[in-house]
Amino acid sequence: MYNPFILTDKTLLITGASSGIGRATAMEASRLGAHVIACGRDHERLSQTLHLLEGAGHIPFEGDLLEPTTIDRLVSEVPALDGIVLSAGKGLTLPFQFCGREQFDEVFNINFFAPLELLRQLFKKKKLRPGASVVMIASIAGTGRRSVGNSVYGSAKAALQSMVRYTALELAPKKIRVNAVCPGMVNTPFIHSGALTEEQLEQDRASYPLKRYGEPEDIAHGVAYLLSDASSWVTGTSLVIDGGITAK
Numbered sequence: 001m002y003n004p005f006i007l008t009d010k011t012l013l014i015t016g017a018s019s020g021i022g023r024a025t026a027m028e029a030s031r032l033g034a035h036v037i038a039c040g041r042d043h044e045r046l047s048q049t050l051h052l053l054e055g056a057g058h059i060p061f062e063g064d065l066l067e068p069t070t071i072d073r074l075v076s077e078v079p080a081l082d083g084i085v086l087s088a089g090k091g092l093t094l095p096f097q098f099c100g101r102e103q104f105d106e107v108f109n110i111n112f113f114a115p116l117e118l119l120r121q122l123f124k125k126k127k128l129r130p131g132a133s134v135v136m137i138a139s140i141a142g143t144g145r146r147s148v149g150n151s152v153y154g155s156a157k158a159a160l161q162s163m164v165r166y167t168a169l170e171l172a173p174k175k176i177r178v179n180a181v182c183p184g185m186v187n188t189p190f191i192h193s194g195a196l197t198e199e200q201l202e203q204d205r206a207s208y209p210l211k212r213y214g215e216p217e218d219i220a221h222g223v224a225y226l227l228s229d230a231s232s233w234v235t236g237t238s239l240v241i242d243g244g245i246t247a248k
């Protein structure tokens with residue numbers, strides 16, 4: 001059956017695959033026919049992801065992306081790739097006055113430097129095939145939706161989106177595409193870090209035009225489009241998936 005969105009036999013590397021959006025993306029990609037290299041830190045959660053994948057040829061990769069040797073190890077071990085999804089990340093909700101260098105490092109290291117260093121090394125070592133698609137998971141916190149306490153996280157995601165455009169330009173001659181996906185609030189462990197109470201989450205949820213937060217699959221479907229050949233003329237852009245909240 002004709003389907004321009006299939007990922008048959010594409011080899012994809014997905015960070016943050018042990019939870020939330022990364023896991024849902026790994027599952028969706030496997031259903032669409034891809035072979036997934038699923039990366040995460042937590043052995044148990046990563047094993048659960050592997051069990052949820054359809055088809056064969058999936059590989060787990062365990063490691064903390066903030067450890068200097070992890071990226072080297074990952075880059076040397078992976079085969080040639082048709083796509084990467086950089087979903088590993090963490091949030092921080094803290095008033096600006098308490099955000100010193102330590103907080104900036106903590107947030108920028110995993111949300112900004114780690115994905116870009118991984119992309120840089122994969123490109124340099126020629127691990128990205130011509131036609132490969134790179135998808136960075138950014139956030140509406142970096143674009144249209146600013147909220148108190150999110151300055152450092154939002155700035156890291158804004159910087160990431162800026163790099164998406166620069167890298168898209170520089171990698172285009174090799175036919176490698178780079179795009180961002182910017183989710184609104186999505187039901188994953190990420191939003192239950194304790195920054196907002198359940199009551200505050202409920203109020204915020206009600207403010208969304210579509211009257212719900214996203215599910216990880218809502219984001220995975222957008223990522224799958226950007227990984228597929230259906231988006232082969234799309235690069236340097238950001239796909240907002242947010243239940244309409246930034247339209248307000």
Ligand SMILES: NC(=O)c1ccc[n+]([C@@H]2O[C@H](COP(=O)([O-])OP(=O)(O)OC[C@H]3O[C@@H](n4cnc5c(N)ncnc54)[C@H](OP(=O)(O)O)[C@@H]3O)[C@@H](O)[C@H]2O)c1
Pocket residue numbers: 015016017018019020021022039040041042043045046063064065066086087088089090091110111137138139140182183184185186187188189190191
């Ligand atoms: N959920 C939302 O509302 C939302 C909204 C906008 C943007 N985002 C972005 O979406 C991405 C995924 O978030 P999520 O909601 O799926 O969060 P999540 O469920 O908390 O998952 C975070 C993932 O990142 C991995 N990770 C964190 N630090 C890592 C490190 N140092 N090294 C390797 N892996 C690391 C975790 O690995 P382990 O589980 O193995 O520790 C986990 O797989 C993040 O970049 C986040 O900023 C989320």
